[in-house]
Amino acid sequence: MSRPGVEIFLTNGGLGIQPASDFGVSAVLIASPVAPVAGYGTAFMVKTKTQVATAFAQVGNEDVVKAINEGFYAAAPEGTKLYVLCMAAATTLTTLGAAANANKVLSLGAGTVRLLAAIKFPDEEYEPTVTDGFDQDVHTAVTALQTLSATWFDDNKPFRYFVEGFAFADPATAKNYATSLNRNGFIVAANIDGSTARATMLAMGAAAAVEPQRNIGRIKNGSLPIPETSNVKIGAIAVDAISGADLDTLFEKRYISIEKNKSASGYVFTYDCALCDPTDDYNNLRFGRVIDNATRIAFVTYYRELKDDVEVFAGGRLSTVAEKALEIGIEQAIDDGMRNQLSKKTDGSAAVECLINPDPAQYALLYEQADIEQPNFNLLQTGTIYVFIRLLPKGSLDYINLYLGYSPTVE
Secondary structure (H helix, E strand, O other): OOOOOOOOOOOOOOOOOOOOOHHHHHEEEEOOOOOOOOOOOOEEEOOOOOOHHHHHHOOOOOHHHHHHHEEEEHHOOOOOOOEEEEEOOOOOOOHHHHHHHHHHHHHOOOOOOOOOEEEEEEOOOOOEEEEEEEHHHHHHHHHHHHHHHHHHOOOOOOOEEEEOOOOOOHHHHOOOOOEEEEEEEEEEEEEOEEEEEHHHHHHHHHHHHHOOOOOOOOOOOOOOOOOOOOOOEEOOOOOOOHHHHHHHHHHHHEEOOOOOOOOOEEEEEEEEEOOOOOOOOOOEEEHHHHHHHHHHHHHHHHEEEEEEEEEEOOOEEEEEHHHHHHHHHHHHHHHHHHHHOOOOOOOOOOOEEEEEEOOOOOOHHHHHHOOOOOOOHHHHHHOOOEEEEEEEOOOOOOOOOOOOOOOOOOO
């Protein structure tokens, strides 16, 4: 053994590594050709491409590895947690999204999962029943996963979900989700080298990689990490050849797709449309993710206050001092945890406002939106207070109109 001393070793491969974010914790439900090492029905977690390759080392799962490593981890930094649950290849997306199955992977994540995807790799003999532009399983999976997401929201652990646009036919026949209420859901209508699963995982990876308030189609994010040799299509049509009218139709029907990057080589996502009315407050992925984060922070902040003894006025109403303290507490918590995700007040803090037991006359619309007809402020009778939190999200430069012309003089 040599004398005590200090040795310095150089590591390699660290340039360009981004830190993984808690906001990017994801999960995927897979109908895989072959059972992974963990087996069918057993949830597990991976954080690197190497772990993915090891987990799906069996012959026959090559497409699964490619969808995750060249889809999700092509965009999301390695280190991002991805919880995985596999079932047999014949399993439908709808069955994957059933609570009895999906809860396994969500529970392994202990409520930390913010993004969830459902993808499948059926046998070659599988014949999809195309209805409303996709394998009908796609649309029934949306219903199942929306129900699941509502259940987890009620438990204050909300997430957004992506459904693979399997067997996409064409924009004209695609179901119109502009009048639906599936505000937590997203369908990716595109394929990379014939894989709609890979395109779906790329979308979720892009979401996991950016701050929650960012559009995954943001041009400043740069082109998507898709090799130049890949064939990128929407249905059977190459993205390079698809018409603007077809892209508009998919956008209007609330699908996420892929288009050419007009400022550089490569491709970008068209938008981050949620499967709901475009006038809905949560009509896109970023608004949904931001409100999910506020939900989590608000719950944790107020859960600490449960069953505490507080001062009340005559008539049983919570004291003004106590109400103000609760308002300040949540505003500060959201400012601390989400400042970059929201617009700013003039003092630079996050644009969040909390109202505890606001005046029913002045704030009648708030109570109406919450289906509260006659608020009762007597805490001694009801044990209840009314908390309204209002956030101002960041905007998005979606439509930039340039008016160009000549002038004989320019000042």
